[in-house]
Amino acid sequence: MSKRxxxxxxxxxxxxxxxxxxxxxxxxxxxxxxxxxMSPNAPWGSVAALxxxxxxxxxxxxxxxxxxxxxxxxxxxxxxxxGQNNDPETVRKAIIDVRRAGLTPMLKIHLWIPNHWAGQIxxxxxxxxxxxxxxxxxxxxxxxxxxxxxAVIIGTEMRGVEAASGWGRLVAAARxxxxxxLVYDTDSLDQAIxxxxxxxxxxxxxxxxxxxxxxxxxxxxxxxxxxxxxxxxGKKWGKPVWVAELxxxxxxxxxxxxxISPEEQTPPVNLAIQNTVLHEWRDVLTSRGIKxxxxxxxxxNPREGGTRNSDFTIQNKPAQSVLKxxxx
Numbered sequence: 001m002s003k004r005x006x007x008x009x010x011x012x013x014x015x016x017x018x019x020x021x022x023x024x025x026x027x028x029x030x031x032x033x034x035x036x037x038m039s040p041n042a043p044w045g046s047v048a049a050l051x052x053x054x055x056x057x058x059x060x061x062x063x064x065x066x067x068x069x070x071x072x073x074x075x076x077x078x079x080x081x082x083g084q085n086n087d088p089e090t091v092r093k094a095i096i097d098v099r100r101a102g103l104t105p106m107l108k109i110h111l112w113i114p115n116h117w118a119g120q121i122x123x124x125x126x127x128x129x130x131x132x133x134x135x136x137x138x139x140x141x142x143x144x145x146x147x148x149x150x151a152v153i154i155g156t157e158m159r160g161v162e163a164a165s166g167w168g169r170l171v172a173a174a175r176x177x178x179x180x181x182l183v184y185d186t187d188s189l190d191q192a193i194x195x196x197x198x199x200x201x202x203x204x205x206x207x208x209x210x211x212x213x214x215x216x217x218x219x220x221x222x223x224x225x226x227x228x229x230x231x232x233x234g235k236k237w238g239k240p241v242w243v244a245e246l247x248x249x250x251x252x253x254x255x256x257x258x259x260i261s262p263e264e265q266t267p268p269v270n271l272a273i274q275n276t277v278l279h280e281w282r283d284v285l286t287s288r289g290i291k292x293x294x295x296x297x298x299x300x301n302p303r304e305g306g307t308r309n310s311d312f313t314i315q316n317k318p319a320q321s322v323l324k325x326x327x328x
Contacts, residue, residue, distance in 0.1 A: 033063035033294035039301035045093035049300035053101035060323035064098035078128040108153040119159035130166030151181035167197040185244040207245035212255040227288040240291040247296030250274035251310035275319040
């Protein structure tokens with residue numbers, strides 16, 4: 001660069017400051033992530049899965065949250081087990097694919113109950129359930145240690161056992177095997193506030209499927225209220241705050257019921273509303289100190305999503321730009 005160009009640039013900078021129009025921009029310090037589900041036609045370890053992970057990295061994500069499943073036959077069962085296709089060797093392939101793509105792998109353990117949401121869990125004997133849950137996930141904790149995975153979300157949205165006394169035993173057993181971060185993900189802000197075991201974990205995490213308004217000003221007010229309450233909760237417990245799952249379908253008329261699945265309703269596709277609302281959430285949450293912002297969801301099939309898709313995935317839609325770093 002010539003001395004004349006340097007001088008003119010410096011002069012312009014001084015003039016901008018003097019006129020009050022100079023704007024400082026900083027990258028907000030947070031990590032973007034996506035919850036990743038394995039597509040049956042693109043299993044972990046396949047060329048397609050690796051391609052999809054590279055696409056996720058290129059979209060702007062830093063973290064790949066590998067969704068794994070435990071399973072139990074009904075809500076009252078005391079016998080959760082590791083789900084099919086969630087054995088350690090399959091999950092090891094997932095970690096390798098995510099890492100090869102340049103993403104930081106994390107494990108995110110979910111509970112699958114046929115015909116039920118995980119939050120409806122109501123085991124007949126909670127102490128027995130926690131012992132069996134640990135048996136189910138202990139091999140994944142071993143795997144996380146072996147593969148140097150930085151964090152494990154040890155449970156997701158299990159509202160029915162959140163007030164139980166088994167959390168201390170569960171976390172203590174996991175820490176005996178694993179030195180990385182242990183996290184739990186509640187299903188909502190209200191449940192995050194109610195949960196009384198945050199002292200056991202390395203971060204406060206929640207899913208956000210908050211009822212929103214079609215009016216942009218009202219919607220922003222709701223988002224700001226959520227973000228400020230989460231920030232206050234983090235300060236109360238002295239923990240960083242993660243939004244471990246946030247999703248909006250690319251569909252009409254679902255802002256007041258954002259948890260509705262495609263199996264329940266099939267409204268017309270609306271790519272713009274998904275794109276707009278996810279960007280609004282990102283900017284409000286991360287500007288108030290949220291450390292991890294993770295979208296639901298991304299698939300191992302690189303062709304998932306697209307402009308005719310009304311599901312939650314942001315793949316191959318305008319909304320995948322929400323994974324790019326934001327500035328203020």
